[in-house]
Amino acid sequence: MRVLGTQTKPEFASPQILERIDSPEHILQNWAKDTWGSIERMIDPETGLPADILMKGQNGAFRRSWNTSLTDMATLVWSSVAALDLDIIGREKAQGIVGKLLRTYGKLEKFNSLPLNWYDRRTGENPKFWQSSGTKLKLPNIPFVSSIDLGWWLYSLVLIQKALPKFTEISQRYIDELNLSPIYDANFNLFHGGILIDGSNYSPSQWYIDVLNHEGRMLVYMAVMLGKIPKNALYALGRDKPSIGKARPDKKSFQEITLSYSGGGLEMFAPPIFIDEKVFLNEQTNGLIQSPNHQAATKHLIEIGNKNCGGRFAWTPCLNPSNVYMEYGCHDLAMGAGYPSSNVEAIHGYYFTFPYAPNESYRALERIHDHPGAFNSGLGFVSSIDDTRQDQSVAPGILTVEQGFIMAQTNNILNKNKMRDYLSIL
Numbered sequence: 001m002r003v004l005g006t007q008t009k010p011e012f013a014s015p016q017i018l019e020r021i022d023s024p025e026h027i028l029q030n031w032a033k034d035t036w037g038s039i040e041r042m043i044d045p046e047t048g049l050p051a052d053i054l055m056k057g058q059n060g061a062f063r064r065s066w067n068t069s070l071t072d073m074a075t076l077v078w079s080s081v082a083a084l085d086l087d088i089i090g091r092e093k094a095q096g097i098v099g100k101l102l103r104t105y106g107k108l109e110k111f112n113s114l115p116l117n118w119y120d121r122r123t124g125e126n127p128k129f130w131q132s133s134g135t136k137l138k139l140p141n142i143p144f145v146s147s148i149d150l151g152w153w154l155y156s157l158v159l160i161q162k163a164l165p166k167f168t169e170i171s172q173r174y175i176d177e178l179n180l181s182p183i184y185d186a187n188f189n190l191f192h193g194g195i196l197i198d199g200s201n202y203s204p205s206q207w208y209i210d211v212l213n214h215e216g217r218m219l220v221y222m223a224v225m226l227g228k229i230p231k232n233a234l235y236a237l238g239r240d241k242p243s244i245g246k247a248r249p250d251k252k253s254f255q256e257i258t259l260s261y262s263g264g265g266l267e268m269f270a271p272p273i274f275i276d277e278k279v280f281l282n283e284q285t286n287g288l289i290q291s292p293n294h295q296a297a298t299k300h301l302i303e304i305g306n307k308n309c310g311g312r313f314a315w316t317p318c319l320n321p322s323n324v325y326m327e328y329g330c331h332d333l334a335m336g337a338g339y340p341s342s343n344v345e346a347i348h349g350y351y352f353t354f355p356y357a358p359n360e361s362y363r364a365l366e367r368i369h370d371h372p373g374a375f376n377s378g379l380g381f382v383s384s385i386d387d388t389r390q391d392q393s394v395a396p397g398i399l400t401v402e403q404g405f406i407m408a409q410t411n412n413i414l415n416k417n418k419m420r421d422y423l424s425i426l
Contacts, residue, residue, distance in 0.1 A: 001222070012015070014041060016149040018266055019312060020361075023384075024362055025413075025414060026260055027252060027366075027367075028410055028413060028414060029086065029410070029414060031086050031130070031365075031369070031375075031380060032082075032083075032086055032186070032379075032406070032410040033266030033295030033405075034090065034375070034376070034377060034378055034379060034380040035379075035380035035381070035403050035406050035407055035410075036083045036088050036089070036380075036407065037343075037378040037379050037380065038054060038062075038257040038376075038378075038379040038380050038398050038403050039053070039075075039076065039079050039400065039404070039407070041054060041062070041064070041082075041261050041379065042054065042076075042400050043076070043097065043415075044064070044068075044121045044122055046122065047100075047104045047121060047122065047123070047124050048097065048103070048104050048399050049068045049072075049073065049099045049101065049104055049119065049121035049124065050068055050072045050073065050075065050121065050301065051064035051065045051066070051067070051068060051121050051400065052069055052072050052121075052399070052400055053065045053319070053397045053398065053399050053400065054314075054379070054394040054397060054398040055095050055396060055397045056397065057263075057394070062140075062376075062379065062398065064121070065121075065321075065421075066120055066121060066122060067117070067118055067120065067121060067127065068119050068120070068121035068400075069118055069119075069146075069149060070115050070116070070117060070146065070149035070152070070153050070399045071146075071148070071149045071152045071153070071401050073105065073153065074149075074152035074153045074155065074156035074226070074404075075152070075401045075403075075404030076097065076098075076101055076351055076404070077098055077101065077156035077159060077160060077401050078155075078156055078159055078404060078407070078408050079403065079404045079407040079408070080094045080097050080417070081096055081159060081163040081164070081411075081422075082407040082410065082411040082418075082419065083095065083407060084163070084416065085411050085415055085418050086407075086410065086411055086415070091164075094164060095164055095166055095167075097103070097169060098160060098164055098167060098230050099166075102167060102171065103389070104124055104184060104192050105174065106170075106174075107124060108124050108299070109124075109125065109126050110367060110387045111143065111145060111180045111182075111195075111197050111202065112179055112182055112202075113177045113265050114145045114150070114178065114179065114180075114182065114183070114197060115145070115149075115150070116145060116152065116197070117143075117144045117145060117146040117149055119140065123316075126141070126143055127141045127362065128140070128141060129141055138238070139250065142196055142198075143197035144194055144196055144197065145182070145183060145194050145195045145196070145197065145202075146194045147192060147194050147209055147216055148193070148194075148209075148216045148218075148220050150178075150183070150218065150219050150292075151215075151216060151217075151218035151220075151221075151222055152381070154175065154178070154179060154219065154222040154223070154226070155218060155222055155274055155275075155423075156422060157171040157172075157175050158171075158175070158222065158225075158226070158423065159173055159274075159420075159422050159423075162422040163422055164421075166210050175226060175383070178228070180204055180228050180229065182195055182204070183195055183204065183221075184229060185204070185208070188208065188210075188236060188243075188244060189229070189230070189235075189236040190208040190209060190210050190231060190233070190235040190236050190243070190244065191208065191209045191216065191219055191220065191223075192204040192205045192207070192208055193207045193208065193209060193216070194228050195367050195384075202332050206261055207245060208242075208243075208245065209237075210236065210237060210238055210243040210244045210245055211237060211238050211242050211243075211244045211259075211260065211261045211267075211335065212237035212238065212239050212258060212289075212292065213239075213258045213259060213260040213267060213268055213292045214237075214260060215266055215267050215270050217237065217270060217271055218270075218271045218274070218275075220233055220234065220237065221275060221277075223272070223365065224230060224284060225280075225423075228308060231285075234281065234284055234285055234289055235285070235288075235289065237240075239258050239259070240253060240258075240259060240336075241259075241335055242261065242335065242337065242357070245261075245336070245415050246336075247335045247336065248335070248336060248337055248338070251334070251335050252332050252333075252392055254300075256293050257292075257293055257296045257297050257300060257333060258292035258293065258297075259333055259334060259335040260292075260323055260329075260334060261320045261335055261336040262327060262329045262334050262336055262338055262339050263315070263326060263329030263330040263332065263333040263334030263338045263339060264315060264316045264327060264329035264330075264333055264339055265301075265314065265315060265316055265329070265346070265349045265352045265353070266314030266316045266317055267329075267335070268294060268297055269293065269294060269316075269352035269353065270352065270405060272291075272294060272355075272420075273405065273412060273419055273420075274408065274419050274420060274422075274423065275351075275420060275423050276417075276420050276423075276424060277291035277292065278290075278291040278424075279424070293357050294355075294387075295356045295377045297333060297356075298353045298356035299356075299357070299359045300332065300333065301313040301315070301330055301333075301353065302329070302357060302360055304330055304332060305341070307346045308341060308342055308408040309342065309343055310343065310388075311364075311366075312343060312345050312348065312414075313340070313346075313349075313360075313364075314345045314346050314348075314349025314350045314352075314353070314364065315328040315329050315330055315341050315342070315346065315349060316329070316346045316347070316348070316352065317330060318346035318347075318348075318383045318384040318395065318399075318402065319347075319382075319383035319384060319395045319396070319397045319399060320344050320383075320384050320386065320395060321344070321384065321385065321386050321389060321392045321393055321394055321395050321396075321412070322392065323395070323396050323397070326339075326342060326344070327339040328341065328342055328344060329341070330344060332343070337358075342386075343367065343386050343387070343388045344384050344385075344386045345364070345384055345385055345386070345387075346384045346402075347365070347368055347374070347381040347382070347383065348381070348383075348387065348402040348403075348404075348405045348406050349386060350362075350364045350368075351363050351365075351405055351406050351409040351410070352405070352409070354409060354413060355409075355412070355413075368381070368385055369381075371385055371387055371393070371394070372394070373392055373393075373394040377399075378397060380398065380406065381397060381403075381406070382394055382395045382396070382397065382398055382402060383395040383397055383399050383402055
C-alpha cells in the first residue's frame with residue numbers, strides 16, 4: 001500500500017493518480033461518493049431539510065430522524081458544494097438541493113431574525129416536545145438559538161455566493177436580516193453560547209464563546225468578516241484560559257499548542273477545514289494573534305494515543321457503539337474540565353487530523369473501513385467504532401454533520417484546499 005504525502009502535508013490528487021484504483025486518492029474519492037449517498041438519504045423530499053441522523057433499525061435498514069438543526073442545514077450546503085467539486089453531482093442538482101433548502105429556510109420560525117436550533121425536518125416547525133424513538137416519554141422543548149450553529153449557517157450563506165452564485169441575492173438577504181445583538185455582549189466583546197426563548201422574551205446563556213480554539217470561533221470569524229461585530233472581538237478570545245469562564249487548576253501549558261476548552265477534535269480542527277486561520281488572523285490583527293498550531297496538537301494526540309489507547313487518536317464528539325452521543329477529547333489539551341480519551345474512535349476525527357498527519361490518519365481510516373459494519377456501501381462510515389468490544393462494536397447511526405466534515409475535508413485533500421479557497425476570495 002502506498003500512503004500519502006510527507007510528514008506535514010498530504011499529496012493532492014492529479015488525474016493520473018485518480019486513475020489508479022489502488023491509490024489512496026482514488027479510495028478517498030470512492031468513500032466520498034458513498035458518504036454523499038447518506039447525505040442524499042437524509043434530505044426530506046417535501047421540505048428539503050436534512051435529517052440530523054440516519055439510525056439503523058432492528059431490521060438493519062437506516063431511517064431518517066424526524067429532527068434537523070441549523071448546523072445540519074449548513075452541512076447540506078457545504079456538502080453539496082463539495083460533491084459538486086468532486087464531480088459526484090452536477091451543478092443543476094447542487095442548485096436544486098440548495099435552492100429548495102433556502103426557500104424552506106425563509107419560511108422557518110425565527111426569533112428576532114435568528115433561526116432556532118432545532119426544527120422538525122418534515123414540517124419545518126419548531127418542535128414542542130422531544131420524544132426518544134422507541135419510547136412514549138415526551139419532554140418539553142424550550143426554543144433555543146445556538147451561537148455555534150449560527151456560525152456554521154453564516155459560513156454556508158457566504159459559501160453559496162462563491163460556489164453557487166445563482167443564489168447570491170437570497171443568501172445576502174438572509175445575511176443582512178440576521179440581527180446578532182441578542183446573542184452578542186458588547187461589554188465583553190463576546191458571544192453568549194446562545195439564548196433561551198420564552199415567547200417574546202429571551203435569556204442569554206451564562207457561558208460565553210470566550211476561547212479561541214473552540215468551534216464557536218467560526219461565528220466570531222464570520223461576524224468580523226461580514227462587519228457585524230468589531231474585529232477587536234478577536235482579542236477577547238482566550239488562548240491559555242477562558243477570558244471569562246474558569247480553567248481547571250491542573251491544566252497543562254504547552255509552548256506550541258493552543259489549548260481548547262474540552263480537548264475534542266471538533267473544537268480544534270473543524271473551523272480550519274473552511275478557513276485559513278493563519279492568513280485570516282494575521283490580516284485581521286496585523287500578526288498579533290497567531291493561529292492555533294494544529295500540527296503540534298495532532299502530534300500530541302498521536303503520542304497519547306500510542307501510549308494509552310493502542311494507537312487510536314480520533315477523539316471528538318460522536319455517537320458511540322452504545323447508542324449514546326458522547327464527548328471525547330484529550331485531557332492534556334483541555335483548559336476546562338476536558339473529556340476522556342478512550343478506545344472509541346470517532347471516524348470523522350481522522351478526517352480532522354488528515355492535513356496534519358496524513359499517513360497515520362489514512363491508515364486508521366483504512367483499518368476502520370475493513371471493520372465489519374463500520375462502512376456501508378452507498379452510505380459511508382458510521383459515527384464511531386470500538387474494536388475492543390466483543391458485542392456491539394459499531395455505532396448504530398450516521399450523523400449528517402459528521403458526513404459533512406468528511407465531504408468538505410475530502411474536497412480539501414483532493415482539490416488543494418478548495419473549501420478554504422472559497423473564503424479566501426471574499
